[in-house]
Amino acid sequence: MATPIIVGIDGSAHAWQALDWAAADARLHGRPLSLVHGSRALLRDGTLSELDYAHLDEERTALLHEARQYALKQAPGLDVTTELIALEAGEALIDLSDRAALVAVGTRGVGGFEGLLFGSVALRVAGHARCPVLVVPGPAPHPEDAPPEILLGVDTAHPQDAAIGWAFEAASLRGARLTALTALPVDFGSLHLRGVADRELSEVLAGWSTTYPDVPVRPVVADAGAARALVLGSEQSALLVVGARRPAGRFGLALGAVNHAVLHHARCPVAVVPTA
Template identity: 30%
Template sequence: MLGPVVVGLDGSRESLAAADWAVREALRRGLPLRLVHAWEGGMSPDESELPELEAPRYWARRILRDAMDRLNERYPQVYLSAEQISRPAADALVAAGDEAELLVLGSRAFSGFGGFMAGSVALATVAHAARPVVLVRADHNLEDEHEPDAEGRPSAHTPYRPVVVGVDPAQSCEELLAFAFESARLRATPLRVVHTWQVPYMPQALEAKARRDVQSGAARVLDSVLGPWREKFPAVEVTELVEEGRPAQQLLHAAQDAGLLIVGRRIRPARVGMHTGPVAHAVMHHVRCPVAIVPHA
């Protein structure tokens, strides 16, 4: 049985943009949307009578209530639920995400200030989540998911922008490609699959041939990996981008006009630290479109 789409809220502009994206994704997937707010006061906001907790208790309730009202008005066809969780934010979000089809959080660039989703909590959640996590910027809106119209103006009625996924065939790709192909199918949009390669240092006389051989081999491997997925998703138009260079740089370039970028994160046995991997770390901080981080073995 599929879980809901879950979105973490903290009242920031980032988390409100994440809620808007999440409700549209829930609609695309035919799933309910669960809104979660972490109460860090040490107990349920309904249990304490301490006067000094009255203001934070009021704002905690209002964050969820305002978001519910806003989303119900815009998307009445999506079933919504809301919950306040009395746990530290990252722990609460990881636990909620474990029961979800995907978890959606607000995010912003590496520098600057914002709600707790913009910094360490988002990073810790991504590093420890067992399900895909999507990060959404504060300025992202419905029109950003779609191509501009014929006059180059933002539009919510044009086709969706492409989905981009970064693939390393040397790693497990099943979860990553399943999420990518399904995301492209739901949007009826092309899927760009990016695989990078590099030539090790060698004498200049041998470099040109080595470059051709490495590129050709990388293309063959990627085509072999994608073969079963093309058969499973025949309606998805796939473009293979086999590029020389560093993965993060090539993904940043490929995602400039994308509606969604998807990267993998290897699951580590120890739930200590905030290890997301260099590629995921780079795109989380520098890509403007929503970024999905998919954990894999």
């Protein structure tokens, strides 16, 4: 069986947005979709009566059933399963990421990621999951209305093949152009440095363009700083793809300052692709 795409469901509007994108991605890749609701309230620790637990189970099962019916309307014929887990939502999704191709989560951010706090489910999952994570912000369009443009952030000093390959595949499947962006340090936009950055970016992309000859690539060297350039570029993109190095253990965020800024302010879904 193909590795599933997992989406966190909590009944909120931002979760439905994540479901839209997860269903579209499952259809593109021919993968099953798993809808997951995690909550410690479901843990039978004696806090509630058995009748109350039964009501909770029934309520959350109905929520997942509604989400499943919605997903099937978006993508008829999709293989969609549901799962209730008696764990905090972020912990549940991180645990499941070992057997997922992608985990999709929404954010409550208003007008961007202003409302996304460092303790939120979205940021926690993005920082700890062992598979790519798609974080869908409130301003993101429906997948069918998104422009045919994938934006990839590239650190030419430490290129992350997993993120680059993910972005090229996404562009190929969507028939989209790929904009590969690297940035000069702020206040260091000399012609010499720009020439070096152009050459290094071309070298990083060369092999991938051979593997994906159908993907038109636009290399960009920005002098506005990486975070600002990526956030601005997200306004005209369907997806923004960034890499992240995971810590060896379970603790500690491995997102970096640029990724934190992107997750707080991007206008399109952000795919955070881990590198071992």
